[in-house]
Amino acid sequence: MPIHALIPSAGSGTRLPGDRPKQYRRVAGAAVVAHTVRAFLDCGRVDTVTVVVAPGDARARGALPAHARLRIAEQGGATRAQTVTQGLRWLLGQGADANDWVLVHDAARCCITPAAIDGLIHACENDAVGGLLALPLPDTLKQERRGDVARAAATLPRAGLWLAQTPQMFRLDTLLAALEQADPADITDEASAIERMGLQPRLVMGSGANFKITYPDDLRLAEALLASRAAGARSAA
Template identity: 55%
Template sequence: MTTDTAPRCFALLPCAGSGTRAGTAQPKQYQAIDGMPMVLHTLSAFGSVAHIAQVLLVVAPDDRFLSIDHPDVRVLPCGGASRAESVRNGLMALLEAGALAHDWVLVHDAARCLVTPAQIGALIAACANDAVGGLLALKLPDTLKAEAGGRVSATLDRSDKWLAQTPQMFRIGPLLEALQAQAGKDFAGVTDEASAMEMAGFAPKLVPGSAQNFKVTYPEDFALAEAILRSRS
């Protein structure tokens, strides 16, 4: 890809979900952990990475929880009915605001509030010269079982299995094209950005992540996340 400008790195956080499995009275990304909403821990990590030109938070159209006055953070109420739709809408907003198709975007779960600047930097370093891009991921540590009728039907080979994490880093143009190609099917099968790129024929790079970079999903996850944050401080 030929361009006159060096590609920039943007961060996009889909933040329009309700997080029903978390059992919180409000969307889980706004649940306080160690004294402040989860999403603010996530923003703090990205704000500490010099390579990130701007962070875009994609929230639901009626979301008024966050009001951030910072030149490097934008809150846009263009969230969709699914994560994939929110990311697609956010990518379009980035392009409309002056980002270029060859610029990089790091898409990250707002609920992965334990990500560190070092992990973000490692992903950028690993993918900056890659033709496709990639994602943080963790080699499967446990024995993997297949199930049938509530019982084990087989033990599967785990040697080539990875748990996908975020951020996931791709060029804005190709990622938007990959998502648009699945929009007519309501983004069926698009569980993350890498899956959309795979459907488009690409093979994203796997970059080793950390077990601490887990997605806060269930009620018991909040206590664990808070313990880890307190141990760091």
């Protein structure tokens, strides 16, 4: 069964100051999204990789590697959910089957590895629903009391709580139906749309290295991690 990667890359990254969206910031010699795409291209189980960008995005083609399995779709919307929805429709228009698997991954999670992608596929390819990479919540969870100064008002139990990551893997038609039925403003990830249909996605153990670049410190951490991996690969060659 074909497996497609869909990478929404139409956001502006407003929480990360700079002269360009975070997916086009450079780390370890390439744009953030280029590292992300390379991990999926290096995973032999993935048949196609589609990056969904905003209409008229002139940066994408210059930032991404040329590859026969890579496509750019100028189908981005105002929200992540809209971008993914329009990307799924684009895939169908390009000949993807409604029953194909789709891996949706954040462009800004540039430290994802082919091994992690392959692990999710292996865990979910025979699952009736699909699933996502995630991590059990490791830290104490505080509830904020709003005011002029943020204060901790309560400590919440963390048992059974997981931090959702990506990729998130679902059948194309199921995910598209879930997103079309939901209010895009209420959907923070694909799994939340699937859950609203009464389905329960599988939780597959992820990695702390698969973080999303959101703040300036994240860029420095990604730079160090990607540079270390590259140095290790050169030493092993």
